[in-house]
Amino acid sequence: MYRIALCDDEEHILQNLKKLIHDYCARNGIDVIIDISINGLGLIEENKAYHAIFLDIEMIPETGIQLAKKIRKSNKDSKIIFVTNFSDYKNHAFDVRAFDYIEKPINTAKLIKTLEDLFINYAAKKNTVICLNTDEGTVSLDSNEILYLEYISRKVHVITYTNKYSISQSLSSMYLEFSKYKFEYTHKAYIVNMRCIKKIVKFDILLDNGSTIPLAQKKAHGFKTVYYNYLHNTYGTVI
Numbered sequence: 526m527y528r529i530a531l532c533d534d535e536e537h538i539l540q541n542l543k544k545l546i547h548d549y550c551a552r553n554g555i556d557v558i559i560d561i562s563i564n565g566l567g568l569i570e571e572n573k574a575y576h577a578i579f580l581d582i583e584m585i586p587e588t589g590i591q592l593a594k595k596i597r598k599s600n601k602d603s604k605i606i607f608v609t610n611f612s613d614y615k616n617h618a619f620d621v622r623a624f625d626y627i628e629k630p631i632n633t634a635k636l637i638k639t640l641e642d643l644f645i646n647y648a649a650k651k652n653t654v655i656c657l658n659t660d661e662g663t664v665s666l667d668s669n670e671i672l673y674l675e676y677i678s679r680k681v682h683v684i685t686y687t688n689k690y691s692i693s694q695s696l697s698s699m700y701l702e703f704s705k706y707k708f709e710y711t712h713k714a715y716i717v718n719m720r721c722i723k724k725i726v727k728f729d730i731l732l733d734n735g736s737t738i739p740l741a742q743k744k745a746h747g748f749k750t751v752y753y754n755y756l757h758n759t760y761g762t763v764i
Contacts, residue, residue: 526556527647528574532565532592533581533608538629539563542579542608545633549640565592575603577624577643582609593621601733604643622756646759653706657683659690666690668706672732674699674716686734709751712741719755 529546533539539561550557560575562568564584568575578596580589593605604624608631624646625639653668666685675682676696683690692699700708700716707719711730715738723733728740740748 526558527576527644528558528560530560530562530568530573530575530578532562532568532579532584532589534563534584535581536563538581538608538631542631542636545631545636546640549637553644555644565589568592568596574600576647577604577606579606579608579627582607590621593623597621604646606639606643655702655706657690657692659683659692661690664690668703668708668718669720671703671708671718672721672734672736673718673738674703674708675738676714684736707755709748711744711748712739715739719752720759722752725749725752 527550531539531542531546533542543559543561546559547557549555560573564586565580568578578593580593582589584592589607589609593607596603596605601622605621606624607626608629609626610629625642627635627639654665655668655671656663656665660680666683670685670687672684672686674696675684679693681692681694681696681699683692696714696716700710703716708716709719711717717730717732717738721732721734723731725731725740728742728745730738730740732738
């Protein structure tokens with residue numbers, strides 16, 4: 526079951542978009558719940574988890590960009606899709622990791638392509654559990670909860686949002702497994718989860734939990750290329 530939210534201050538656009546999405550999902554056997562909101566403020570207050578949020582940029586009292594930034598503070602997973610006739614949206618799309626954009630008036634073919642990409646993306650995220658033999662015993666971790674791997678004193682330390690696990694193994698052997706889940710070397714002693722990167726500032730990689738790991742100068746160019754390709758393939762829009 527997928528949950529999708531639609532936010533626009535024009536009722537007829539909301540209803541049309543809801544019908545188009547509902548019809549697409551019905552034809553393809555996709556179970557979906559669609560919520561609609563005139564200004565999007567209810568999304569912030571209720572803090573519901575949505576698989577996708579379609580946001581009009583030119584809303585009041587807050588724009589779609591402002592709402593997207595608030596949503597990202599507590600929800601890094603929802604796919605944000607801008608529905609707009611505003612010409613300057615591309616300057617802001619990267620900041621909130623927009624998945625895609627649809628220009629008004631809504632083109633049905635473009636909407637269908639966006640929906641296809643959306644559901645393919647979610648299907649690709651299945652089976653992300655990794656089993657690890659750690660010093661603390663065997664643990665099963667969702668790869669999405671792992672921030673990075675760090676090699677210190679002949680041990681690999683697996684850092685998650687809530688815990689730290691130690692493994693007596695080489696970092697290179699760990700990389701063979703973790704690279705399947707979009708982890709990449711940033712430094713000879715660090716492997717990062719691409720999904721957890723907030724931004725790159727010179728030779729520092731800032732993660733979405735507030736921590737920072739190094740980016741080796743000699744790896745910087747290659748890593749940034751891989752990272753931007755990841756953003757494009759995952760979120761669809763990289764400006």
